[in-house]
Amino acid sequence: MAPTSYFFAGAAVLLLVLCTSSPVSASLAAAEEAAPPLASDRIKHIVVLMLENRAFDHVLGWFPGVDGLNGTQFNLVNSSDPNSQKIYQTPNSPNINQCDPNHGLPATSYKIFGATAFAENNFTVPTMGGFVDFELNKDGNNACNLMTLQYLSFTPDKLPILSTLASEYVLMDRFFASLPGPTWPNRMFFMAGTSSGLTETFPWYHDEPGLLFPTKTIFDQVTEAGGEWKVYYNDTPWELFVGALATHPEHMHSLGQFFDD
Structure with missing residues (x-):
């Protein structure tokens, strides 16, 4: 099969x-x-x-047959002004990004819903219209400006x-x-179905002592069901802030072990 x-x-x-x-x-073969x-x-x-x-x-918007991009999508330089300059999506992303756009929860909410909705705290209609506006007008003069003006994505x-x-x-x-925000809250949603209220990655990058994610995870459920699991990491095993992993380091392995397994 x-x-x-x-x-x-x-x-x-x-x-x-x-x-x-x-x-x-043999008795079940026919069935x-x-x-x-x-x-x-x-x-x-x-x-x-x-x-x-x-x-x-960004990575698959131009893939054939998907609900993605067709060259007509654009952002306004000022998402509150319908007459401002339009910046169209283009498939010209470089191999290496020269900037790290702000992707915290407030910034991402602004980008998804636009300036007016963000100011009114009205997060009901995701227009996807505030990406250019935020980088050019809200985040200051930084390395993202040139990238933003091209509003980039990749072709297959x-x-x-x-x-x-x-x-x-x-x-x-x-x-x-x-969660429309940074890396680790979303990884917690994947592993546990919740981020326990955390919306930023901050704590785990600033060595806050004793901070372990307390919520039950999929790893705990697999163990309870009698299953086996492993976590393989490439550089730093950030998953160790998860209680199920921090207390069971025998489940943590380098990426090389994955290929051996």
Whole structure:
């Protein structure tokens, strides 16, 4: 039976569900041929590759067939003025970004809902119209200005590996981040279904002593169900601030161990 796989793009998460046919007894063989086993009976491993945050339109907006970009999307230089200059989305992203746009919760909310809605605290209609406005007018004169004026994204040929994965697996173009903000609160949503009220990454980058994420995670649930799990890291294992991992370091392994496994 062919593998069943899924590819999620949105919160920088790649989920591959690798399946294999399970053996059946002779007495069930005929029934199995008539009715294939449930997908849950065929799952062998679930591998989650978690990368840095990126917007779907930024990396896959030009991928054929998705609800993405077509060259007509634009931002106004001043999102409160309908007559201000239009900056159109272009597929010209460089390989290396020269700036780190503000992606905290307030900044991202401004970018998603626009200046007027942000000022009125009205977060009901996401116009996606405040990205250029914020970087040019609210965040000061910084390295992001030139990038913002081009309002950049990638075409499939610029990201061959990601585009190949998108071609070979199911691509979800409406898989949204749980919180319109920085990295770690969203990673907590992935691991625990909540960030326990945290909206910024700040605590874990400033060595606040004794700060462990207390909420029950998917790792705890897998353990309770009798399953096995591992976390592989490439450089710094930031996941160690999660209680289930900090108290069970035997589950933490370097990325090289993943390839050995």
